[in-house]
Amino acid sequence: MIPYGRQEITEEDICAVEEVLRSDFLTQGPAVPNFEKVVAEYCGVNHAIAVNSATSALHIACMALDLGPGDWLWTSPNTFVASANCGRYCGASIDFVDINPHTYNMCVSALERKLSAAEKEGRLPKVVIPVHFAGQSCDMVAIHKLSQTYGFSIIEDASHSIGATFNQSKVGSCAYSDITVFSFHPVKIITTAEGGIATTNNSELAERMSRLRTHGITRDQMHMRSASEGLWYYEQLELGYNYRMTDIHAALGNSQMKRLDEYISRRHEIADRYDKMLTDFPVTKPYQSLNQYSALHLYPIMLDDSTRRKFVFESMRESGIGVNVHYIPVHLHPYYRQLGFSRGYCPAAEDFYDRAISLPMYPGLNPKQQDYVVQRLKEALS
Ligand SMILES: *Cc1c(COP(=O)(O)O)cnc(C)c1O
Numbered sequence: 001m002i003p004y005g006r007q008e009i010t011e012e013d014i015c016a017v018e019e020v021l022r023s024d025f026l027t028q029g030p031a032v033p034n035f036e037k038v039v040a041e042y043c044g045v046n047h048a049i050a051v052n053s054a055t056s057a058l059h060i061a062c063m064a065l066d067l068g069p070g071d072w073l074w075t076s077p078n079t080f081v082a083s084a085n086c087g088r089y090c091g092a093s094i095d096f097v098d099i100n101p102h103t104y105n106m107c108v109s110a111l112e113r114k115l116s117a118a119e120k121e122g123r124l125p126k127v128v129i130p131v132h133f134a135g136q137s138c139d140m141v142a143i144h145k146l147s148q149t150y151g152f153s154i155i156e157d158a159s160h161s162i163g164a165t166f167n168q169s170k171v172g173s174c175a176y177s178d179i180t181v182f183s184f185h186p187v188k189i190i191t192t193a194e195g196g197i198a199t200t201n202n203s204e205l206a207e208r209m210s211r212l213r214t215h216g217i218t219r220d221q222m223h224m225r226s227a228s229e230g231l232w233y234y235e236q237l238e239l240g241y242n243y244r245m246t247d248i249h250a251a252l253g254n255s256q257m258k259r260l261d262e263y264i265s266r267r268h269e270i271a272d273r274y275d276k277m278l279t280d281f282p283v284t285k286p287y288q289s290l291n292q293y294s295a296l297h298l299y300p301i302m303l304d305d306s307t308r309r310k311f312v313f314e315s316m317r318e319s320g321i322g323v324n325v326h327y328i329p330v331h332l333h334p335y336y337r338q339l340g341f342s343r344g345y346c347p348a349a350e351d352f353y354d355r356a357i358s359l360p361m362y363p364g365l366n367p368k369q370q371d372y373v374v375q376r377l378k379e380a381l382s
Contacts, residue, residue: 052194069092072095103136112146124150126152129155155178161182301359319376321372
């Protein structure tokens with residue numbers, strides 16, 4: 001089976017993990033702070049807080065921005081459910097902004113219209129989570145500008161896009177946002193098995209997120225409510241969680257970071273090759289913006305005709321090709337339908353969903369396998 005995405009693990013990765021296993025610390029040792037430093041330096045950002053998943057990172061990011069009951073969180077429907085669920089964990093209400101039919105990212109003019117209507121009704125969002133779908137950044141300049149007019153905070157869900165750039169700066173630099181979140185699940189760009197990280201330039205948000213990932217506890221006298229009672233003393237300031245990353249996972253991440261740029265150029269080679277081979281196919285190839293460098297987490301094609309998607313998908317699966325569909329619009333899941341959403345709410349995301357197929361895309365995909373994928377796609381389409 002050729003999967004749609006998968007990790008690449010080298011001998012060096014294995015040695016890095018083994019070294020931790022033979023060391024004094026399996027968790028809360030030096031590997032996590034090292035990993036945070038490497039990611040922060042790579043992105044050109046002041047702080048990075050490593051956690052056990054991107055979902056956890058999204059949750060503590062929302063908490064750090066004081067999202068709570070009575071507040072609204074807006075995100076894209078074309079994403080994994082975690083981008084919306086983090087708001088529900090905080091008791092906030094969720095709304096969805098439809099996508100641009102070319103980029104498949106949150107549509108800036110739809111966002112603008114929705115904000116202007118929400119302002120009149122007094123229900124502006126506290127937090128907006130743009131999702132950099134398939135590895136390509138949203139138009140962060142425009143979204144940031146709207147945040148200043150309408151007063152919302154921005155969390156970039158960059159689970160697909162570590163290594164990508166937008167306007168010359170790395171995604172994760174938080175040049176146009178409060179917090180950026182990356183995922184290190186094995187199908188993503190680099191992996192720690194399970195894991196995620198939140199980056200920010202705001203030291204208060206960083207401090208709060210590092211506390212929230214470890215029960216809301218501080219050992220820093222500066223942040224304590226009363227004087228320290230001794231060297232053993234710590235204080236729980238608010239209700240946090242155990243969302244820590246282990247040193248074993250961080251060591252794998254550190255080792256993978258060394259190959260991040262190489263992975264992304266390999267993904268670009270694969271995408272260029274798909275682009276050429278699919279020239280005469282009745283499909284829409286993923287749009288690449290000129291002032292951006294995508295991390296190319298996914299290679300989603302869109303069929304001309306939604307009635308053929310099921311057949312094409314199933315015949316590719318029968319040929320041993322692990323195609324996938326990204327994404328079932330979040331508002332169409334039963335959990336969100338029960339909150340009042342239904343088909344027709346985000347027509348562009350729904351249309352994309354009806355016709356989308358993600359072709360295999362990962363650094364280890366070789367030309368022979370890629371030829372086979374394209375050959376089978378051709379047969380399924382004819
Ligand atoms: C994978 C993913 C997540 C969740 O990541 P985990 O590390 O598995 O928690 C969130 N948002 C998007 C867009 C994702 O693709």
